[in-house]
Amino acid sequence: MIRLAVRVRREDAEIALAELLALAPAGVEEVDLGNRVEYAIYGAPGELPDLPDLQAAAGDALVEVTTTHVEDDWAERWRDFHQPIEVGGRLHVRAPWHPEPCPGPIDIVIDPGQAFGTGAHHTTRLCLELLLALEPPPASGSGRAMMDVGCGSGVLGIAAAKLGYGPVAGVDHERESVAATLANAAVNGVAMDAARHDLLRDGPSPGAPVVLANLLRPLLLRVSADGFTGVQPDVVIASGLLAHEADEVAAAFGAAHGLREVDRRHGGEWAALLLRR
Structure with a gap:
């Protein structure tokens, strides 16, 4: 698994994100780096957008592009990254592998691997x-x-x-x-x-x-x-x-x-x- 990360200036982050989502509609990981924002995409070699396309999408906002290899246990760590949330005591949103909530909140099951x-x-x-x-x-x-x-x-x-x-x-x-x-x-x-x-x-x-x-x-x-x-x-x-x-x-x-x-x-x-x- 490869993690391809694009760092952009914060003031240009929203425009860069809109362009990046056009290349990676399944969504991107967002990391706050202070005056910069990092957007990361995960995938196997050959499945990720081409580097020139990413650079063009980020445009003048681009600060840095990095590529790192992710350990084989990424699938489990990716699941750990997605935790259930509860909103207003009435809505409970969880991934399919999380258990159902106790009676009370309305249960919503969302597969985080399908779309943003x-x-x-x-x-x-x-x-x-x-x-x-x-x-x-x-x-x-x-x-x-x-x-x-x-x-x-x-x-x-x-x-x-x-x-x-x-x-x-x-x-x-x-x-x-x-x-x-x-x-x-x-x-x-x-x-x-x-x-x-x-x-x-x-x-x-x-x-x-x-x-x-x-x-x-x-x-x-x-x-x-x-x-x-x-x-x-x-x-x-x-x-x-x-x-x-x-x-x-x-x-x-x-x-x-x-x-x-x-x-x-x-x-x-x-x-x-x-x-x-």
Whole structure:
């Protein structure tokens, strides 16, 4: 197993990450190095993106590229890296090899090897916190539709479905993410649709009364500018933001869609917004 790491300047990290995820849609490991951020990709020789492609993706933000060999026990250590999380005492997110929680929290099973977004990253946890902060949807049988924009592994949509939202759907520009979302939804026994949609090339995102968007700043601004097709959202949860970017994104959705900020959560250097009409 090989670990290919790219170090970039912190001020350019979000742009570099967006480009790197296009080459490695299964996700990257993120390591905080102070004024630098390291993104690492794991794989067997011949399975990793070409070094010139990685260098081009990181662009002017690139500081260093390193390649190291990982010991044979990486598969077990990789499992240890993914630990279950509990959010708000109501949601429990775990990998398939972790035991079920004691009765109480809603159990969500996500395979971390399929797509980006297992619940452990601050951006996903903040989205789940804000989702729990919403008033519960109507009684079963008359749920409230929800759209997960940039669904990744499907964890946000699956959580929403288990909380009573419906119908629930997601879109992502990566076919692997669409497949992972559908597979994870089936494992969790919830109904969730997913389709491929490239926010940069395919136009406005599909809409719903509630929209969850765990995206980087450039894509959130693009969603705000392009708007939504079909139902216009009354609630948007926007995450994937560095703390200093939150004001700009909140202002963009306010000006374009009449959505006002009613809550903001922080985790590490990240922030998430709850916006309402």
